[in-house]
Amino acid sequence: MNQDYDVVVIGAGIAGLSAAAFISSGARVLVLERESQPAYHSSGRSASVYIEGYENPVVAALTKASGDFFRSPPAGFSDDEILHPRGGLTAAKPGEEAVLAKYIERWGPLCPSLRAADRDETLTLSPILRPESICGGAWDPTWMSIDTHALVLGYQRLLRKNGGTVVANTEITALNRTGLRWTVNTQEQTYQCDTVVNAAGSWAGSIGEMVGLSKPLTPMRRTGIILKAPDEVTSWPLVHMLSGDLYFKPESPGLMVCPGDETPTVACDAQPEELDIAIALDRFQNYTDMPIGRPMHTWAGLRTFAPDRYPILGFDKSATGFFWLAGQGGFGVQTSPEMGRLAGAIVTGKEPVPTELDANRF
Ligand SMILES: Cc1cc2nc3c(=O)[nH]c(=O)nc-3n(C[C@H](O)[C@H](O)[C@H](O)COP(=O)(O)OP(=O)(O)OC[C@H]3O[C@@H](n4cnc5c(N)ncnc54)[C@H](O)[C@@H]3O)c2cc1C
Known part of the structure; x- marks a missing residue:
């Protein structure tokens, strides 16, 4: 196998694959992934x-x-649509009226479709919410579900079309x-290359340390649970509590529930805590009256943040040819086309x- 490249990308998560897909239009690119398959860590565990x-x-x-890339990706990128309409309801508890007004005031100018929903409409949009736990909400019909699987495959297709390669089961050690x-x-x-792209997700800090560089990146654990839900679940919106302590969304074959946890941790194969x-589950029962049984599935993944919660991008001024692509927090999937394009x-x-x-x- 060829051992000489223009660019070696570390990590075949959504960040590394999207960057590799764009960079490979003008360079010889190799992506190295420690696990047996791409998107094994955060990118395969998101709410999409x-x-x-x-x-x-x-x-x-x-x-x-x-958005434009998702709506009309390059020819041959995917046989399926990447975005699917979902709609998003931000629900406020009694006493949160002023916070809800501020939320709409903050995001309204950036999201013209966002509007207030009164209590009745909020309960119509999500009939499982308990009336006594809600004072009203904000409705944005533009919230979408992303087909992350199709996206991961699409970036690999684009990379291969440009002559690039992904090699799995390969850990960078030095x-x-x-x-x-x-x-x-x-x-x-x-391998030899001109540029190393550090897209190692929660391990981006450790990859930096291999070459004596340090960045304030913190991996934080987040939990997901799938509950059995009635058949009509597929037409429900994503419901996000304004306080941030719970959201739930349809996720085949049931309803995904997330407590909005952000527990700082070391980079690892994250597992859910009891x-x-x-x-x-306690919060879900307090906010809704949907009967619940044993979870069908539980998981955890890491969201890695810089202190200002902006991504970390670009060549390090202290190490020629060392490129950071890290800190995608809880938005690495939805920002991957533009982050990949910028990286390229x-x-x-x-x-x-x-x-x-x-x-x-930093
Ligand atoms: C529960 C949850 C919900 C989320 N919901 C959303 C959402 O709705 N929308 C959204 O946009 N984002 C969401 N996210 C965030 C999103 O998943 C992440 O921002 C994104 O997946 C980060 O991608 P990444 O490629 O940086 O990391 P990863 O997917 O973790 O990829 C990094 C890769 O680098 C590899 N690697 C590390 N070290 C080495 C080494 N030494 N050698 C070789 N390979 C190495 C790892 O094995 C890994 O595969 C969510 C995350 C979680 C956990």
Whole structure:
């Protein structure tokens, strides 16, 4: 196998694959993945939702900029639609009227479809909400479900079409700059390249440390639970409590429930904690009157954040040819087309890194 590349991307999650797909239009690209399949970690464990009014204005702009790609990807990218209508209801508890008004005031200008829903409409949009636990809400019909599986396959198709390769079961164990090039060591092989793209998700900090670089990245665990739900569940919107302590959304074959947890942890193969599952089910029972049985499935994944909750992007000024693509938090899927495009444009020198995303801000 060829051991000489322009760019080696570390990690075949949504970040590494999207970047590789774009970079490979003008460079020889190899993606190395430690696990046996792409998207084994965070990218395969997300809620797969597209929300334009999410997290902060920078993330909102990246998400909006990704919308066109999702709606009309390049020819041959996917046989299926990537986005599916869902609708999003943000529900407020009695006493949260002022916070709800502020939420609409904050996101309304960025999301023109967002509007207030009174208590009756909120309960019509989500009939399982307990009337006594709701004072009203905000409705945004533009919230979508993302077919993450199709997206992961599509980025790989694009990469392969451009002559790029993904190699799984391959852990990067050392990185060294020798002369003008990088040497990338795995257990079995040594590769040479001009540019290393660090898209190692929750392990991006450890990859940086291999070359003496440090970034304040914190992996945080989040829990998901699938409950059996009535057949009509498929037409329900995503319901998000304004307080952020619960959301639920249809997820074949049932209803996904998430307690909105953010528990700082080390990078690992995250597993759900019994306590987080119990908290989620307790909240779900308090906010809704849907009967619940034993969860059909539970899981956990890591969302990795920089302190300002903006992604970390661009070449490190202290290490020539070392490119950061990290800190995608809870928005790495919905921002992947624009983050991938930016990575491609910056690595190939066509665009400067946007100041607010610049890896060198830390
Ligand atoms: C419960 C949950 C819900 C979420 N919901 C949403 C949502 O609705 N919408 C949204 O946009 N985002 C959501 N997210 C966030 C999203 O999943 C992440 O932002 C995204 O998956 C991060 O992608 P990544 O490629 O950076 O990381 P990962 O998918 O973790 O990929 C990193 C890869 O690097 C590999 N790697 C690490 N170290 C090495 C090494 N030394 N050698 C080789 N390979 C290595 C890992 O094995 C891994 O496969 C959610 C996350 C969770 C956990």
